Amino acid sequence: MIFPADDIGGEEPKPTALFAATASAASANSWTSVNGWSVPRVYSSVAEEYDAARTRAVAADFGALVRYTVRGEEAAAFLARVTTAPVANLEPGESARGLMLDASGAVADIIEAARLTNELYLLTCSRRHARRMQLAGRGIEAAVEDITGRVAALAIIGPEAREVAAAAGVDPTSETLAIQTRVRGVEASARPIHHGALPGVEIIYPYDEALTLWERLRRASAPKPVGLDALEILRIEGGTPRPGADFAPAEEARGEKNRRRPSELGLPHLAPVGRAWFNGRRALRDGLADQRWLAVIAIDADACAPGAAVFSGKNSVGRITTCAFSPRLKRVVAFADVAAGTSRKGLEVALFGEGGQRAAAEPLETPEGRLAAAFRATEGAATESGAPAV
Amino acid sequence: MANDEGQAPKSGGRIEGGVDAVVVGASFEGLGAAAMLGKAGLKTILLGAGGASLDDARREFEPGYFCLDGEQLVTHLDPELISAIELYRHGLEFANRRLDSVYYFADGSAAHVDGDPYNSREAIAEFAPGDAARYTEFLELSLESARALRPLFSGAAAPPIAAPLAGAAERYLTASVEDVVDAAFEDERLISMLTAEALFRGAPRAGEAFSFASYIRRLAGEAAGLQGAAAFAKDGAHGVRAAARRAAQAARVDFRPATGVTRVLVEWDRVAGVETSDGGQIRAPVVVNALDARRAFVDLIGPELLDIEFQAGIESPAPRFGEARVHFAMNGEPRDERTLANMTRRLVYAPAREEIAHAFAAARRGEVEGPLIMEAIFPSAFDPTLAPEKACVVSALVHPVPFRSAADDAFREQIAAAARLTFERIAPGAGARIIATDVRIACDEANASGAPARAFASPPGVIAAWARSRKLAGAAGIEGYFFCGPEARIGPGLNGAAGRRAAQAAIRYARQKVHG
Numbered sequence: 001m002i003f004p005a006d007d008i009g010g011e012e013p014k015p016t017a018l019f020a021a022t023a024s025a026a027s028a029n030s031w032t033s034v035n036g037w038s039v040p041r042v043y044s045s046v047a048e049e050y051d052a053a054r055t056r057a058v059a060a061d062f063g064a065l066v067r068y069t070v071r072g073e074e075a076a077a078f079l080a081r082v083t084t085a086p087v088a089n090l091e092p093g094e095s096a097r098g099l100m101l102d103a104s105g106a107v108a109d110i111i112e113a114a115r116l117t118n119e120l121y122l123l124t125c126s127r128r129h130a131r132r133m134q135l136a137g138r139g140i141e142a143a144v145e146d147i148t149g150r151v152a153a154l155a156i157i158g159p160e161a162r163e164v165a166a167a168a169g170v171d172p173t174s175e176t177l178a179i180q181t182r183v184r185g186v187e188a189s190a191r192p193i194h195h196g197a198l199p200g201v202e203i204i205y206p207y208d209e210a211l212t213l214w215e216r217l218r219r220a221s222a223p224k225p226v227g228l229d230a231l232e233i234l235r236i237e238g239g240t241p242r243p244g245a246d247f248a249p250a251e252e253a254r255g256e257k258n259r260r261r262p263s264e265l266g267l268p269h270l271a272p273v274g275r276a277w278f279n280g281r282r283a284l285r286d287g288l289a290d291q292r293w294l295a296v297i298a299i300d301a302d303a304c305a306p307g308a309a310v311f312s313g314k315n316s317v318g319r320i321t322t323c324a325f326s327p328r329l330k331r332v333v334a335f336a337d338v339a340a341g342t343s344r345k346g347l348e349v350a351l352f353g354e355g356g357q358r359a360a361a362e363p364l365e366t367p368e369g370r371l372a373a374a375f376r377a378t379e380g381a382a383t384e385s386g387a388p389a390v
Numbered sequence: 391m392a393n394d395e396g397q398a399p400k401s402g403g404r405i406e407g408g409v410d411a412v413v414v415g416a417s418f419e420g421l422g423a424a425a426m427l428g429k430a431g432l433k434t435i436l437l438g439a440g441g442a443s444l445d446d447a448r449r450e451f452e453p454g455y456f457c458l459d460g461e462q463l464v465t466h467l468d469p470e471l472i473s474a475i476e477l478y479r480h481g482l483e484f485a486n487r488r489l490d491s492v493y494y495f496a497d498g499s500a501a502h503v504d505g506d507p508y509n510s511r512e513a514i515a516e517f518a519p520g521d522a523a524r525y526t527e528f529l530e531l532s533l534e535s536a537r538a539l540r541p542l543f544s545g546a547a548a549p550p551i552a553a554p555l556a557g558a559a560e561r562y563l564t565a566s567v568e569d570v571v572d573a574a575f576e577d578e579r580l581i582s583m584l585t586a587e588a589l590f591r592g593a594p595r596a597g598e599a600f601s602f603a604s605y606i607r608r609l610a611g612e613a614a615g616l617q618g619a620a621a622f623a624k625d626g627a628h629g630v631r632a633a634a635r636r637a638a639q640a641a642r643v644d645f646r647p648a649t650g651v652t653r654v655l656v657e658w659d660r661v662a663g664v665e666t667s668d669g670g671q672i673r674a675p676v677v678v679n680a681l682d683a684r685r686a687f688v689d690l691i692g693p694e695l696l697d698i699e700f701q702a703g704i705e706s707p708a709p710r711f712g713e714a715r716v717h718f719a720m721n722g723e724p725r726d727e728r729t730l731a732n733m734t735r736r737l738v739y740a741p742a743r744e745e746i747a748h749a750f751a752a753a754r755r756g757e758v759e760g761p762l763i764m765e766a767i768f769p770s771a772f773d774p775t776l777a778p779e780k781a782c783v784v785s786a787l788v789h790p791v792p793f794r795s796a797a798d799d800a801f802r803e804q805i806a807a808a809a810r811l812t813f814e815r816i817a818p819g820a821g822a823r824i825i826a827t828d829v830r831i832a833c834d835e836a837n838a839s840g841a842p843a844r845a846f847a848s849p850p851g852v853i854a855a856w857a858r859s860r861k862l863a864g865a866a867g868i869e870g871y872f873f874c875g876p877e878a879r880i881g882p883g884l885n886g887a888a889g890r891r892a893a894q895a896a897i898r899y900a901r902q903k904v905h906g
Binding site: 074077078080081082102103132135136138139140277279280281282283285286 | 659688692693694695697698699700701702705866867868
């Protein structure tokens with residue numbers, strides 16, 4: 001569940017279903033626009049929100065993420081075509097992460113597919129894919145509907161997320177399965193999710209009842225609301241790249257050198273070419289060696305900025321794409337887009353505004369990185385990949 | 391869903407093995423591909439009829455009057471295919487190996503141009519003396535560019551072109567017809583002649599970028615060994631197809647015209663054979679498909695096994711223009727001396743630029759208004775048995791007409807009227823001798839062949855067609871699957887290069903499989 005890059009240059013953002021609640025809680029009054037929706041960057045303090053997420057549980061408005069329902073006899077075939085998620089193997093209630101690739105194997109998005117019933121799936125994307133959905137549906141018996149903005153999406157994230165949800169009347173009976181439930185007469189679907197390394201529960205329910213559940217949650221256990229900035233630190237620590245910020249999605253990437261394949265983003269485990277057919281799989285099968293490596297690094301500094309140059313010895317090997325100060329590590333954590341084969345040792349980052357000073361940096365082990373390493377080990381591809389094994 | 395991997399055949403069907411290659415569709419491309427595969431030593435089965443009957447070269451459209459369906463002239467027969475399957479040895483014959491062209495203009499004048507384009511300078515010098523020097527320079531550059539770009543017109547990668555020619559070749563490929571001819575010439579008749587040749591049978595209009603490339607393609611073609619020439623094959627297109635069929639038979643290809651294909655079997659990104667209409671399976675590591683792209687990929691493989699972008703490329707927008715074949719039965723020969731002298735030549739009506747603009751505007755509205763660009767021949771002048779004694783048959787291609795996947799009598803009558811009006815510009819007074827008119831449009835060709843009507847629409851511009859052909863040649867990344875349907879061809883006319891290229895790729899693939 002990853003937010004895409006902000007679209008602050010776009011039109012006036014619209015209020016999400018939970019806007020009234022988030023606006024009243026956002027004392028910092030710091031907002032941004034994501035997919036055309038208003039999203040709070042900070043409610044009160046980034047450090048406090050981050051800390052609450054890591055130690056207890058926080059509540060987040062996920063209304064800016066794009067949702068599609070896919071219904072029909074061939075809904076699974078449709079999703080198996082559009083995404084790399086192992087949709088055919090999902091039982092009702094199960095979810096799986098995956099990627100959307102174009103025919104050349106370049107990543108268009110990071111997605112999550114959940115099977116709600118036998119012939120109904122929920123697809124969560126970071127961005128809209130109307131054209132892709134329309135093209136992919138030709139010749140396949142599946143009805144795709146964009147329900148973004150017609151539902152409220154409330155996420156509870158943190159080690160105590162399940163308890164907090166249960167206190168509000170949403171009892172996720174299973175750690176792995178989604179449930180359909182009623183909370184004070186409100187139909188809701190609750191399912192387990194992850195944000196970065198943290199577990200969570202996402203509740204999706206009707207737009208008109210948005211405030212009912214939020215209020216019940218606030219009264220039952222009062223989880224701290226969390227804004228985009230704190231979520232961003234958790235995301236980088238988790239090792240999941242952000243479309244539009246850490247890489248250009250396939251539709252927007254200009255030129256082959258700006259397109260990124262799953263292994264270049266550190267996500268080979270989300271597009272296993274040996275498992276089943278999906279869009280772009282043949283290109284991955286026949287693909288060239290990785291040219292880039294999207295590394296997660298920790299920088300010995302208090303601040304950094306996207307665009308900062310990354311050096312290996314004397315050579316400039318790439319740039320920072322996203323970064324944030326990690327209260328836990330007391331250092332900046334960042335994604336760095338560097339040349340494949342860059343040595344893990346001797347990395348430095350040129351800091352802006354500090355007289356051209358360079359700060360030492362080192363690759364950071366992340367949960368996503370561990371998954372990728374395990375996958376590469378089983379695929380026997382560790383030595384072939386441009387990214388060094390973690 | 392057309393394809394379930396590894397599904398067993400229907401009950402009663404049998405599984406046939408020991409086959410090296412299956413070719414689907416007996417079009418000229420399919421026949422050529424099958425012949426090459428068989429000649430390379432692969433045990434090959436050709437499935438499906440894939441076109442009008444190979445046995446009926448002629449069709450009686452009026453009692454005593456016969457026409458030859460299909461392409462009326464050969465202008466682009468792939469020399470490599472001719473050589474590879476020895477088409478001449480298998481009966482390819484030309485009734486006329488080099489037809490001169492006679493261009494008729496809106497002002498009533500005409501110009502006789504030699505069938506060898508290189509010799510056309512003399513005719514141009516005669517009727518457009520002010521442009522003669524410029525035409526000579528233009529012709530040399532055009533012919534050289536055409537020669538250099540020949541691989542591109544057969545679907546290969548764009549060849550590198552040496553420096554002195556590179557600029558001209560690039561301009562000819564990218565410019566519009568208007569840009570090239572208006573900048574080069576002043577004589578309106580010469581401009582009309584080149585414009586008619588460039589726009590004939592293609593979808594682009596004179597002002598569209600890349601539209602001039604089809605003229606260069608026309609010059610790159612080869613007929614009976616001569617670049618840029620037009621030839622009349624004995625028995626027309628049927629004669630050429632029959633030679634290809636004999637070549638395939640000689641190569642021990644197993645013909646099964648009554649057996650259709652319901653699925654192409656794909657197992658883990660690799661073709662595994664086909665499922666046939668009788669419920670059986672033929673297992674083969676190589677399948678060459680000569681059907682149209684929609685059937686070859688979406689229907690027979692299934693969208694769920696195709697990349698989304700690949701499928702989107704197949705399902706292109708509805709075509710705008712088509713062409714019509716019109717056959718006139720004339721109860722006597724033309725009375726005017728000029729037409730009588732030109733009955734064994736290729737007769738082209740080259741409309742004035744305002745007439746062309748008018749015809750294209752009408753076609754965009756869905757109507758047909760003459761005069762149109764017309765290429766007419768008298769097949770009965772080459773084969774007197776096509777018409778009763780002292781009578782004759784005229785076969786003409788007219789362009790542009792709106793594309794329709796179905797047609798009513800009123801539409802056919804519009805085409806017939808426009809064709810008669812245009813033919814009057816070629817042979818004044820001949821209309822009085824026309825006793826029957828046969829109009830054949832895309833839906834008729836579709837009914838005869840079983841292919842969709844859009845396969846017979848005017849093809850897109852050369853560069854667009856080349857890009858599409860290159861994309862489809864990859865066959866969606868399915869190993870062992872090779873495509874040579876209509877969308878693999880670049881431009882109109884009997885060609886064979888797509889079939890030849892598909893067969894060559896299939897043979898390379900099969901040998902790699904055998905030899906690791």
